[in-house]
Amino acid sequence: MKKFIGLMMAILLTLAGCTTTSSEANQIVNVYSSRNYDVDKDLLVAFEQQTGIKVNLIEGKGDELLERINREKANPIADVFITVGGEHIYYAQQNQLLMDLDHSPYQANVSDRLLGRDWVALTQRARVMIYDVDAPLDFDVKSYDDLANEAFASSVLSRSSTSSYNIALLAAMIQREGLVKAEAWAQGVTKNFAQTPTGNDRDQAKFVMSGLGKVAIMNTYYIARLAQSSDQEEVKVAERIGVIYPENTHMNISWAAMIKDSKNQQAAQKLIHFLMENEAQSVYATKNGEFPVLAGVELSPILAKYGEFDFEEIDYEQLGSYVIEAVKIFDRVGWN
Amino acid sequence: MKQSKWLFGISGSFFGLFILFVIFEAFLRLFTPPSQSWAHIVEFMLPNMIESTLILAITTGMLTAIIGFTLAYFVTVFDFWGRKWMQLLLFIPLAIPPYILTYTLSSMFSYTGIVQTFFRNTLQLSLPGTFFHLPPMPLAIYVFVSTLFPYVYITSLGFLKRMLGNYVETALTMQKSYGQIFKDIALPLSMPAILAGVLLVVLEVIGDFGVVMYLNIPAFSTSIFRSWVSLGDFDSALRLSAVMMGFVFLFLMIVGFFKKKTGRILPSKPRNLKRKKLTGLQGVAMSTLFITILTLFLVIPVLQLLFWSWASYANIRWTMFINALVTTLISSVLISGLIVVIALLISTDHRIFSNLRTSILTKISILGYSIPGSVVAMLVLFFFIQISSWLKFPLHTSMSMLVVGLVIRYLGLGIQNIAGGYRKIGTRYHEAAQTLGKSYLKAWVTVDIPLLLPALLSGFALVFIDVIKELPLTLNLRPFNYHTLATQVYQYASDEQVIEAAIPSLVIILLSALLIWLITYPMMKEDV
Structure with a gap:
């Protein structure tokens, strides 16, 4: 009997050891994303290589992740939230889950309807x-x-x-x-x-x-x-x-935002800026067949074919x- | 001596109460005033939801009972070409996750699938699209029957092999035909075994989310999801879950009642049955029946997945895949082991005390198996976030959250198996050991556990094949950077890339099949 309890405790403790806490390192960013695509993972890897900031990722369904962020409000784990569907912005804002973003690097090249105080569209x-x-x-x-x-x-x-x-x-x-x-x-x-x-x-x-x-x-x-x-x-x-x-x-939008009171705000902001750069936008457009939000980025041939x-x-x-x-x-x- | 018994009582109660505590939030909703959307849900969703769930559960339950039991009877009493290996292969469809089979079949019959392209390109026949259209409800039933009938087949086969020898020979000397033996002896005697299998089938069907979601069938689990996600009404989703758990509780009671009514027959000594060799046309017909079933339920979907694996292997990110494979293997083994241990403690508690407390605890432990995984996931998530804020430690970013979620979800499956194992071995050996002066604990470890080993192993296998394909809990409760084969399948399938999902799907099926085979092989080897 004692052996069994001992064994169970051992298993639970080992597994608990896999915890990733945000305080361990200063150069990390925790991402909750419902964009479960290979190109998105490639972009996160590219970001890690370019900046040296480690990206921790949890993927899931948008609504469920948002519900989780809401429940974690007192002690937020996620720094960046990325999802498909503009309709989720309302819930996030109503529950005061987001914080203001610095749009300066891309603001001139993104239509006003595709960004707000605390969110920015990534693709359409x-x-x-x-x-x-x-x-x-x-x-x-x-x-x-x-x-x-x-x-x-x-x-x-x-x-x-x-x-x-x-x-x-x-x-x-x-x-x-x-x-x-x-x-x-x-x-x-x-x-x-x-x-x-x-x-x-x-x-x-x-x-x-x-x-x-x-x-x-x-x-x-x-x-x-x-x-x-x-x-x-x-x-x-x-x-x-x-x-x-x-x-x-x-137009259905994918968007990104920074979580209120998140612990790695600088890294989070950097990641969002990275995703709004020409290269990342071009990956979304050509490899994933989405409309970029940044002006001047070329469309994939199949979408370009259908015109304005x-x-x-x-x-x-x-x-x-x-x-x-x-x-x-x-x-x-x-x-x- | 008495103390060791109480150890089981305490640990059994602990786990039962813990589960109750976690899922309690759902029951609390029944006593709060309903939200605004509740009236809408009752008017527009509830009737459809009850109807679809009942149709799915009843039809699948009956069909799996008929197919599973009949096949088990045939391999027990008849000998025919291929019997020895086909009786083993019949376990394997259980390894195919129902949601993967749904994508696979839908794609095979779609405009670009192998069936329509064969008619269109190879035969140059243009048939109307309606000709190939698979209606959702029958397709869902087909998927559930073909992947879940092995539950009934396994329970019936175990029972028939032990029991039937004693009766068949007597019946044959009384000039009874095999049809009469089937109807008058095998079927009524096997009722408890069939019910045990059907119970698992029905619980899997109502707990399913992937199949009904893909086919857009308004079942309980899809409606719970719709109230929560689309109507943004989590309260109503919990309320619906509580209603559903109520139904399941009722269902468990009814099954328990029938099991009691049919009674238990303990064999004096299992006797090997001399199988009747089927020759000529009868033999051919029987072999053909088995080959057809195996082809439909196993060979065709696996061949299609193999073909897609070939078409898509260039697109697979192999490092990601290997990572997912290792994670899947380690976590499935550890978690399934843990579930079996806890199930063993609760079943032993029930066996020792066998009172109202233990029978309620056992039923509570099964509840997690019957509600949609995504609801269990949310309940566990909220529980952990609460605990974390009390402890001031982020327990909800650790693996322990997923472990607890999976334990709650699949404990029932383990308990079903182990309780069945206990019923099989009875208490006589144990009592004999105790009269020889062994303590309860010692008798348990040296006598019961070895006898129980087959049940523990099969419980482990059944839990393992559920854990390895599990999705909603894994998606919602996993720690950072945790990917399994099932989440890879989800990633591709939710992006409508069914072909890219083939390789991880196939590996899930292969691993589960391997485990089923490892566990059934020794059992079948005895049978010559």
């Missing part, structure tokens, strides 16, 4: 409509509203309303055009669904190509990723995608306040 992705170029659409589609048009009965494809991309899309619509119009739109789109929403963004493109529907809502990020796939069949799908940038195209477009002007800091209404609308209209 456009939520667009796609079709099969081999099966052109019958009429000229100009806006998201056209998805609710009767002409598209049983032909619209989308992933589920659990997807944060769809929630942010509808939240942005509520912000821009109000609850009533947003609900009518969601209702109209739901009526036009070709099938119950299922699968992820890439799947929607594949559904279109296999003829399950005519038009789908999809993120440009995944079009770029399809084009770089290890699977030749996926590359072929990417080539057949026709992209429609609607009026007021919804008209994006929506929304207040990202308020976007999160419309999320609950958006989710409730989805439930009411039956968009699963």
Whole structure:
């Protein structure tokens, strides 16, 4: 019996020994990130090599990490928070989790809508409509509203309303055009669904190509990723995608911020500046197929091919306040 | 002599109470006024959630019972070509994490998958996309049945091999057919064993998150997640978890009741059964049945993953991969070992005292196994942050948080196995040792533990294959720079790079399969 307790204590203590505390070294930065991509890890390694600052990383889902930061508020562990989805800024600001950033190195080259006092966007992705170029659409589609048009009965494809991309899309619509119009739109789109929403963004493109529907809502990020796939069949799908940038195209942003009262503020600030430099922005654009936020950085060829477009002007800091209404609308209209 | 017994009582109560303490926050919500979103959740989400969860749990439970038990019966009473190795291979589908199988099958049948490209490119046949469309609910059931039926197969096989010999020969002399033996003898006698397997299946199904999330099925776990993340209402998420735990508690009671009702049969002495050799058409049919099941549930998904591994190995960051592999191996072994030890203490406590206290403790210990991992993760996280601020030591950045989380989540699985092991060995040997003057503790160590070894090992194996593929707890509770194979699979799969997820997936499957094989091989070797 004693042996067992001894053994358990030994295991627990050994494991507890793996603790990384922020006070051990002065040149470290603790990052909580929901951008679980290889290119992001490459960038962090490049930062370590360039500055000698050790990066400690915990990856997870954005909401869960944010909840964790909130709970750790009294004694913050994270220095930098990086996530996908502008709708999270609201929660972070409401709970006073962030602190002011020094935007001076890049401010002149970043649009005002992409930064705030205590956050800055790292990349953008456009939520667009796609079709099969081999099966052109019958009429000229100009806006998201056209998805609710009767002409598209049983032909619209989308992933589920659990997807944060769809929630942010509808939240942005509520912000821009109000609850009533947003609900009518969601209702109209739901009526036009070709099938119950299922699968992820890439799947929607594949559904279109296999003829399950005519038009789908999809993120440009995944079009770029399809084009770089290890699977030749996926590359072929990417080539057949026709992209429609609607009026007021919804832009999903990834953003970074510094955690209030964090212990390694200098290193944290350095890391954020590093991610906003030309090189890092160019990695996001070419290797990960996202829109850079820094002016003058070149797009990946596949995204450059689709040309200029008209994006929506929304207040990202308020976007999160419309999320609950958006989710409730989805439930009411039956968009699963 | 008495003191050593109390050691078990105290340690059993300690762990049970500790778990209760951690998950208590969820139950507290039942007594607070509901939040604003609760009415919305009850109106729009609750009915769907109960319906989907019931459909999944009942259908999967019944199908795994039928498939698992029938196959176990066939390999016990019949001899046919390939029986010896196929009965072992049937354990292996358990090594395939359900969420990996879901991605794999969905991709195989998608527009770019092997099935559609074969028709389109090789046969030049253009069939409508609807032809290949896999509807979410049946696909989820297929995934759960094909990866979880081994639970029933294992419990039934263990039972039938020990028990059936005594009855079959008598039945055969009474001119009973194998069909009648199946219906009148094997099935009713095996009910407790089947129920034990089905219980694990059902708990896995309702605790699952990866499959229902990917397929967008509004089950309990997805709805809990939706209330929390999308509606930003953590209170309601906990409230739903408490409701769910209530259901599970009820379910455990019902299963316990049935188990009692069906009673226990202790064999006088297990007798080896002479299997009937199937020849001719019967033999071919039986072998074909087994080959078909193995092909569908094991060979096809593994071949597809192998093919993707080949296509993607150039994109894998090998240093990261090796790191993850080593971390996975060390932590899975240590944590599974720890879980088995704690499960042993609680089961021994229950065996010694066997009163209301121990039976409630046992059921509490199983609760963690039945709620979604992400909820357990949050409860453990909050608990640790609280403790850390009391102790003024950042315990929540250490590995201990993940260890505690995994113990709470998988303790039930260990207890199920060990309690079953205790039932099997009974108390007679132990009592004999005690009459010979050994103390309780000494009798326990020298008599019970060796007899219990197979149960301890199989408990370890089952916990290990759950820990190695675990995601929500690992994602939320891990310390800095801690990556496992499962988090790599998650990273690629959540970025919709199913092909890149193939190599870590395959290694998870391989390691689990190896462990299952190591543990079942000696058991099966005896069987000639």
